[in-house]
Amino acid sequence: MTARELTDALDKFQAINYFWNSFGISAYEATTVPEGANLGDFYITYEAVTDSLDRAVPMSASIWKKNTMSWEEVSQKAEEISDALSKVYTVPMQVGYLYITRGTPFAQRMSDEDESTRRIYLNIMAEYLAP
Amino acid sequence: MFTIVSEDAFDELQLDAGVLLSTFDITNPYTEPSSADIIATTTGGINPVCAPTYEDLAEDVDNVPNNMMEFKKLSGWDCSMSFSSIKFNAENIRWSLGAADTTNGTGYKKVVPRRDLAQTDFADVWWVGDKANGGAVAIKLINALSTGGLNIQTTKNGKGTNAVTLTGHVSIEHQSTMPMEFYDIDPQSNNG
Numbered sequence: 001m002t003a004r005e006l007t008d009a010l011d012k013f014q015a016i017n018y019f020w021n022s023f024g025i026s027a028y029e030a031t032t033v034p035e036g037a038n039l040g041d042f043y044i045t046y047e048a049v050t051d052s053l054d055r056a057v058p059m060s061a062s063i064w065k066k067n068t069m070s071w072e073e074v075s076q077k078a079e080e081i082s083d084a085l086s087k088v089y090t091v092p093m094q095v096g097y098l099y100i101t102r103g104t105p106f107a108q109r110m111s112d113e114d115e116s117t118r119r120i121y122l123n124i125m126a127e128y129l130a131p
Numbered sequence: 132m133f134t135i136v137s138e139d140a141f142d143e144l145q146l147d148a149g150v151l152l153s154t155f156d157i158t159n160p161y162t163e164p165s166s167a168d169i170i171a172t173t174t175g176g177i178n179p180v181c182a183p184t185y186e187d188l189a190e191d192v193d194n195v196p197n198n199m200m201e202f203k204k205l206s207g208w209d210c211s212m213s214f215s216s217i218k219f220n221a222e223n224i225r226w227s228l229g230a231a232d233t234t235n236g237t238g239y240k241k242v243v244p245r246r247d248l249a250q251t252d253f254a255d256v257w258w259v260g261d262k263a264n265g266g267a268v269a270i271k272l273i274n275a276l277s278t279g280g281l282n283i284q285t286t287k288n289g290k291g292t293n294a295v296t297l298t299g300h301v302s303i304e305h306q307s308t309m310p311m312e313f314y315d316i317d318p319q320s321n322n323g
Contacts, residue, residue, distance in 0.1 A: 097144075099263065
């Protein structure tokens with residue numbers, strides 16, 4: 001089954017969700033996470049913004065790892081996402097494609113109120129090759 | 132009514148700068164190129180051009196309007212690839228000079244322009260780029276020679292660049308083979 005057949009029913013928001021969920025850990029749109037929700041130890045939260053052809057949209061996400069003092073896992077996950085975006089990365093949609101590239105700066109370590117939480121903040125650019 | 136695009140309008144978009152290769156297997160296109168086959172690290176993208184040269188045989192004939200198709204003659208194709216390379220080593224300098232040779236010293240390589248052009252200075256070059264649908268597009272510049280020479284620009288607090296123009300050539304052995312070929316490659320899942 002081709003990538004087009006797997007994802008050809010996706011709209012723009014679903015395509016963003018598909019991208020962030022393609023790295024082996026769960027990803028949640030930040031605005032849909034209830035206050036105090038338990039998302040597990042290792043996950044991604046992202047924001048979702050859409051536009052149309054020829055306008056690249058900056059978007060951000062965070063990789064979270066709870067109950068650890070080590071940066072290793074979040075750093076590896078950020079590296080994995082970076083590697084994926086070092087090549088052309090497109091997600092087929094109902095009409096057109098979601099085209100994702102690295103933003104600037106791409107990855108930034110963030111402090112958290114909880115000292116046992118490790119978080120890396122990511123910037124990407126998303127272009128909707130679609131009407 | 133006519134503000135509309137077809138549903139497959141976005142499948143064939145070309146994305147990203149692509150890569151310049153010394154060799155490319157069109158029958159097995161999705162093998163990752165080896166570093167040795169990548170001839171340049173580029174900045175600002177790559178600009179392949181293939182432009183016909185036409186003569187109007189009736190241009191000086193009275194009462195014949197310009198561009199009458201029956202008098203149009205195709206005299207040839209000017210095909211080239213232009214780009215800025217940021218890779219500086221002896222091999223890149225040699226082929227950007229075109230007619231040049233490299234010799235090895237102790238701890239260095241010396242590149243000198245040659246007085247005469249050699250047939251071995253010509254070599255095929257490929258540009259291969261990704262498409263939005265997972266496919267690729269490839270362009271082969273046949274018998275390429277750097278005709279723009281070495282053209283280095285350094286920058287304060289920045290990277291040096293070398294502006295290169297490669298021009299394709301027709302060979303006396305294949306006089307009907309024009310210097311550029313184009314390949315539209317199916318997405319990997321449909322390919323082989």
